Amino acid sequence: MRNKVTIVGSGNVGATTAHWIAASGLADIVLVDVIDGVPQGKGLDLLEAMPIARKDVIIQGTQDYADTADSDVVVITAGVARKPGMSRDDLLNTNLKIMRDVVGEVVRHSPMSILVIVSNPLDAMAYAAYKLSGFPRERVIGMAGVLDSARFRAFIAQELKVSVADVTAFVLGGHGDSMVPLPRYSSAGGIPITELLDSETIERLVQRTRSGGAEIVKYLKTGSAFYAPGAAIAEMVEAILQSRNRILPCAALLQGEYGIRGLFMGVPCKLSSNGIEQVLEIKLTEQERAAFQNSANAVKSLADVVDESLSHAPVGSAS
Numbered sequence: 001m002r003n004k005v006t007i008v009g010s011g012n013v014g015a016t017t018a019h020w021i022a023a024s025g026l027a028d029i030v031l032v033d034v035i036d037g038v039p040q041g042k043g044l045d046l047l048e049a050m051p052i053a054r055k056d057v058i059i060q061g062t063q064d065y066a067d068t069a070d071s072d073v074v075v076i077t078a079g080v081a082r083k084p085g086m087s088r089d090d091l092l093n094t095n096l097k098i099m100r101d102v103v104g105e106v107v108r109h110s111p112m113s114i115l116v117i118v119s120n121p122l123d124a125m126a127y128a129a130y131k132l133s134g135f136p137r138e139r140v141i142g143m144a145g146v147l148d149s150a151r152f153r154a155f156i157a158q159e160l161k162v163s164v165a166d167v168t169a170f171v172l173g174g175h176g177d178s179m180v181p182l183p184r185y186s187s188a189g190g191i192p193i194t195e196l197l198d199s200e201t202i203e204r205l206v207q208r209t210r211s212g213g214a215e216i217v218k219y220l221k222t223g224s225a226f227y228a229p230g231a232a233i234a235e236m237v238e239a240i241l242q243s244r245n246r247i248l249p250c251a252a253l254l255q256g257e258y259g260i261r262g263l264f265m266g267v268p269c270k271l272s273s274n275g276i277e278q279v280l281e282i283k284l285t286e287q288e289r290a291a292f293q294n295s296a297n298a299v300k301s302l303a304d305v306v307d308e309s310l311s312h313a314p315v316g317s318a319s
């Protein structure tokens, strides 16, 4: 049986994710969007590229969730993206309504799927999807850390003039201005960057990583990043479908890890065909712990808005 991945939201991130997944031949893909014709057109265009890519991937675009039935993984990118001057948090109310519609349909048609949440504000949307789906925490995963750490890796590699293949990086915490890049756990060829770069340079790269999304929004003016986000999602989907036990930074529901309970935060996770196989806890310095807690406070304030909103319209009412 070939794996099946549904991508809800066929805009920039959704379509680019489909492209990365199709190009690697990982799974058959169903693209969904509310705009009639968009998933069909993009899906057909991508299907017609498969003879060149030499991949026997089936790609379908649809408005009908019946076509998504029994997906192994459902990636949710539906929603609005930010424009210059907006923070990710400004998207909360609009995207929460969309999440409510989408998650109900997804759960009904793919009750055993693993959800990869992408819509922003990421940690709050993952939390909403967790509440709306009733899925265990293993099967609701937010994408942010793979992207944020890829940005950090790209900047480190550029600075050191080394191959990106030799650079690893870790970014923890929420997917917002309070994210916590960890230089101590970032390395080139296994050597911690703290031994290769001075602290001022590291701080500059950390700040650029923190505002990496905004830097692209500023250039694009009409939307936000999608190539690197799509690649990050595809990496997570591959880790899940091929049960690779990859350790990747994901937004996961914390149940006491890092001293936090009931919030989605970016932490290192082992990903397998079960979804989140394990949340790994690493020792943080006092300063890092304070930064993580600060990030948790920012995430909590949005989770409270989600709770408040869901309390007005019970979870079971998602349609």
Ligand SMILES: NC(=O)c1ccc[n+]([C@@H]2O[C@H](COP(=O)([O-])OP(=O)(O)OC[C@H]3O[C@@H](n4cnc5c(N)ncnc54)[C@H](O)[C@@H]3O)[C@@H](O)[C@H]2O)c1
Pocket: 008, 009, 010, 011, 012, 013, 014, 032, 033, 034, 035, 038, 077, 078, 079, 080, 081, 082, 091, 095, 098, 101, 102, 117, 118, 119, 120, 121, 122, 143, 144, 147, 175, 223, 224, 225, 226, 229
């Ligand atoms: N987590 C991350 O790291 C990350 C990275 C990039 C973008 N994002 C977020 O991903 C989301 C999508 O970004 P984008 O650039 O693709 O935006 P986009 O506007 O290009 O695409 C969003 C698509 O969602 C569709 N949509 C809206 N409501 C829907 C519904 N109810 N059902 C199905 N589809 C629906 C829209 O029609 C549109 O085609 C945004 O919220 C953005 O902020 C997150």
